[in-house]
Amino acid sequence: MSSVQPSFKKLAHKIVATKSFILTTHKMCDGDGLGSLLAFHHALHTIKKPTRSIIIDKISSKYHFLSPDKYIERFDQLKSPIEPVEVALVFDTNDSRRIQPLYEELKKKCQEIIYVDHHPILKNGPKPSEQSIIDTTAASTGQMCYFLLKEMGVVMNTQIATALYTSIVFDTQKFHFIKNSGISHAICADLCNYIKDNERIYNYLFGITSLEKINLLSQSIKQTEYFHQNKVAVLEISKKKLDESNLNIEDACDFLDMTLAVNSTQVSILIINLSDNTYKLSFRSKSLDMLKLAEIFHGGGHKTSSGATLIDYVKNPKTEILKALSPFISQESN
Ligand SMILES: [Mn+2]
Structure with a gap:
């Protein structure tokens, strides 16, 4: 697979050196945002970093197979107040308006807010922080997370692989929108080594369920x-x-x-x-x-x-x- 860009290496090193995190993704989260967030949630857990994952609104029932309620809190139903942390990682958007009203709280409680995203930065929108990595050539944010986690030296497991596989399969719409690159396929071929029943994921994501x-x-x-x-x-x-x-x-x-x-x-x-x-x-x-x-x-x-x-x-x-x-x-x- 392609060599990792310097900005990815820099951010991976930063994350490894950081002690406390909040993770989030955009409103009305989709498979890519949610999969990226959960992959990082599980990965940071494996390297013993305290992490709180918070989203803004309801998660669609099609993602229940990832047990999001076990790991993610809703901002309007927080179990305890948000304590100060070093870094907030925001997945699959670079637009602070799409994480409001949580963004106002992150500004007060986090030393840095870093976006990991593949959407173009809007001309008239808010600008993401400099440490952010925005790669519009990536077919999914899950793809970017895969390379970041590799660079961080995280050992792959079933939970992380299932979340990343969800991201990639969802955002490429079953490998349809792959930005003329085999990277999505190559990553998923690797992830399949850790997933027991990947056909089940397709049914949850794309099946006509009722x-x-x-x-x-x-x-x-x-x-x-x-x-x-x-x-x-x-x-x-x-x-x-x-x-x-x-x-x-x-x-x-x-x-x-x-x-x-x-x-x-x-x-x-x-x-x-x-x-x-x-x-x-x-x-x-x-x-x-x-x-x-x-x-x-x-x-x-x-x-x-x-x-x-x-x-x-x-x-x-x-x-x-x-x-x-x-x-x-x-x-x-x-
Ligand atoms: Mn996406």
């Missing part, structure tokens, strides 16, 4: 609208509808990924109506720059997968998104 989900999926596929000669798919769904089916926002994102599988679809848009005039937007594309689209709506993410939240939005989000998207589509057909 009849309610497949019913709502079939309705959603029927309701999806297509624009720009079927290049753009738009799915609108309400949080109320998801609640009625016992599903969450991540389930709706799975529907979105399916609409992108259609050959003619270049862009898939999901609009979730959270409450009156409040919307969660998710954008996916095969190649068009969805980060630029998300930035128009004050959001963030990656080039092919991004999102934003609209609060007190009185316009029609679908009309506005299609308007904003038009120049991207016409540029592409030129």
